[in-house]
Every structure is written in C-alpha cells, then in structure tokens.
Amino acid sequence: MGARVIATSSSNEKLARLREMGAEHTINYKETPDWGKRVKELTNGEGVDHIVEVGGPGTLPQSFDAIKIGGHIALIGILTGREGELPTAKLMAKQANLKGLIVGSRRQQIEMIRALETLDMHPIIDREFPLAEIADAFRHQESGQHFGKICLTF
Template sequence: MKAAILKAPGGLEQIDIVDMADPGQPGPGEIRVRIHASSLNFHDLLVANGGIPTADMRVLMSDGAGVVEAVGAGVDEFRPGDHVVSCFFPQWAAGPAKTPVGNFSATPGDGVDGMACEFVVRSAAAFTHAPKGWSHAEAATITTAGLTAWRALVGDGAIKPGDVVLTLGTGGVSIAALQIARQCGAHVIITSSSDEKLARARELGAEYLINYRTHENWAEQVLAITAGKGADHVIELGGPGTLAQSIEAVRVGGHISLIGVLTGVAGEVPTATLMRKQVRLQGLIVGSRQQQQDYVAALEASDSRPVIERTYALEQLAEAFAHQSSGSHFGKICVAW
C-alpha cells in the first residue's frame, strides 16, 4: 500500500511516498479502515520538520478519515461501509485527562504510525463515526483542530448564549472555534494580521475584527469592544508571545484555553494580573473519544461545515506543509487520496 513517511527526522525534504505491506485483516476488537483523507495541524508540522522527534520511517499524520472495510470479533459499534474519523488519543475514552494522555506515545503520526496511508488496522476505539453526509476531507478536520475548539469552548468553557469569545488568528482551531461559538449563540472577536482574512471571518459570523499589526496592543481593543469587561473565553493559540495580552483581554473570572505555542514554548507570565482577575488558565491538547462523539453529534444537528482552503494529493504532502508553514492559509489544509 502507498504511505507518506518521514525517512529521518529533521525536515520536509525527508518526506517520501513509499510502498508498505498491507496491514491485513482485523483481529478481535479491531477494524480495518480504507483511509481517504487527512488534515494538517501544527503538531503534524512539528513532527515533519523535526520539531518533535519521532522514529525513522514514521508514517505521518494524526488525522484520518475513511471507510470501514472489515471488523474483527467483538466489534459491534462499526460495520463495513461506515464512514469513520480517527481519534488523536485513542487510549482516552472519556473523563478528565490523566497520565496516559500526558504525552504523544499513542498518538498517530507521532508515537505510532499515522494515517497518511491507504489502509490501517486499529482498535475500534481509535475511531468514531464521521458526521453523516460529510466528505472524507471535511471529516478529517475533526480529529485535532475541530475537537480542540469544541473541548475548549463546550467541554472546559461551558459556553452559553451571549458570551463573548476572543480567538486568535484564522487557522483551523480558530475558525472552528468561531463556528462553534456562533452555533452556541456567543459573540466572536477575532484577530489577524490580514484585513482580507478578517473580512472572510466576518462572513462566517465574527462580529468584531482586530488587525493585530494595526493595533499592537490588541487587548485594549477587546476591552473597548466589551465596554471594559473583557472576553468571557479566550482561545489562546500564540503562546508566550500573546498570553500576557490574552490575560489583559479576558474578563474577571474568565477562561483562557491555552492551546498553541506558535510564538515559542517558554516565556514570562504576568502572574499578578492572572491572580487579580481570578482567571482560569486551562492548558489542553485535543480531547477524549467521548468528546469527539459529542462534537460529531452537534455537527450533525447543525448546518456547519469546516472551512478547507485547499486539498492536496498525498504525493504533495511536503508542498502542503510548506503552504502551512507560510501562515497564509485560512482554515484547514487537507490531503486526500
């Protein structure tokens, strides 16, 4: 079967398309899935460019969507022909995060082989049903970006109608958060360095737009928009370079979801302000299988679809990562085969 692998850690030039042995038929508790699509995330990029070390010849990509071809003994949840989407933490069934999800040892495309291949045989718990009527590329956006936004706002944030959500940037997580927030009846403030991207975000329902290059102290803009109160929820994707302003921009007793590290992995935190405002700062990485099932159910009950800027062929995976690295995309980048 065809697969996209990382021959050796350290750069996009190490990505290669190879022929691998077919994984065969599923054993007890397993399913065989014909994978048709994946989507790119910052975590995948870090693996591909050597930012996160992994094994040589690792099959890439955490997200995978496809069709069940066969089920093993004892599998009742799926049957051949079902459309499914993978789980980022296949060992995390439900409940709060615990030790088994404290690292990426079981995450596809990192600790174990990923979804950038034609067929996989995995535990049935490594997948959920995909939303009915969605394309495989659309479904592939759920595993990492979509579920992260869902957990941040619904699972951890307990979002409610009338809340104000501030989300940073216009990548996959941020745009999913915008869509989820609007479905929940919340108001959305979004930031970007591009007026063109901000205009596109307005079309998706963002009510307040901030160009952070024009307004470097964008927290002041958030406070002005909210009459000094601040945002109820902040989708914090920048990391140390933006966290201080996010703390300024959130309301007293508000909630910040610390999701991204686009500006680095270490930096100063204004702890006095954090304490004074009694802010809940929640670090999170994706979510559980149960949360993914809840998210899929919510998607099926709405008319929302993910925003996919471009879909590449599997053979163009390195090119797709280069596009992602440029930061010029809006929403998700996918690969399909």
C-alpha cells in the first residue's frame, strides 16, 4: 500500500490538483487555521508519521499537533519568518524528531538527484525562466501562484 497523504495549501485550486495527484485528504489552512487538530481527526486521533514543514515558526505549532508520537518533521522552509515562539514541551511530549534540512552542497544535490533517479521520481515543473529573467522568476515565486518547481535555465 502506498503512503497516505494529507496536504495543506491556502489555495483551493492547488488542493484540487493535489487530490487529482492522489492526496487522500486536503486542508485549506486559511479556512481551517487549526489544521493540526483536523489532521488528528482525519487519522482517528493518531497523527501522521511524517511532515514536510515549509512554513517555519508560524506553522510549526500546528505540525506539532498533527504529528504522531515518534513521528518526524522535516523543516525545509521558513516562509513565516526566521524566529518565533514554539511549544517545545508539545514536541517533547510527542517524542517527535524535528530536523532542519537544506540541500546545500554540490555533493548533497548530486546525492538527491541520484535518489530521485533511482526511485524514478519526477518533480512537477511549474515554469522555466532563462537566467536573464531571474527577477521575473522571483516575482512569480513571490506571487504564490506556482504549483511545483520554478526553474532557471542557462
């Protein structure tokens, strides 16, 4: 059996695409600000095994609610800022692992690409920009309208 996926977004259009791609449940976090509790309801009170956390300090407390005991949270973004209050006692009570992840070195990126190729995984490409249009690429990212990766070609 494949992994069960619960996805969050502030865009109902993106959530519809995620359901088409196989997400079992989707939650609009703007419409459901207490989405961590909703995840618990969807999992019969258990919580989820893994969370890919892109929000950072502004959304981590909800991830702490949503994670199951002994689960893992991979922090890969800080969209809500670099610092903030975190309920660390909640994380400790869940005995969950929180790990900050950045693909920072050339070696790490090569290893990640090798893993993607081995697993025959293909990222979704939203749009490609020539390197000379990098400012447009950043504006596109900032708009939040993208679905998938924004790439630079050179």
